[in-house]
Amino acid sequence: MFKLQKGYDEYVNKTFRLPKEFVTELEKIAFANNLSLNQLVTQCLKYAIENLEEDEK
Numbered sequence: 001m002f003k004l005q006k007g008y009d010e011y012v013n014k015t016f017r018l019p020k021e022f023v024t025e026l027e028k029i030a031f032a033n034n035l036s037l038n039q040l041v042t043q044c045l046k047y048a049i050e051n052l053e054e055d056e057k
Contacts, residue, residue, distance in 0.1 A: 002047050
């Protein structure tokens, strides 16, 4: 199950373009869970990578 957590030790700045609907929904989730948008997006990406099917890696 996907559980929200706070913080990582090291970051790299990158720019991504996301659909407006995604950003709006992510902002709502981040606010409701007292997380920064960056923390939430990082966790979502980590979860997606860890749960890729083997033939997709």
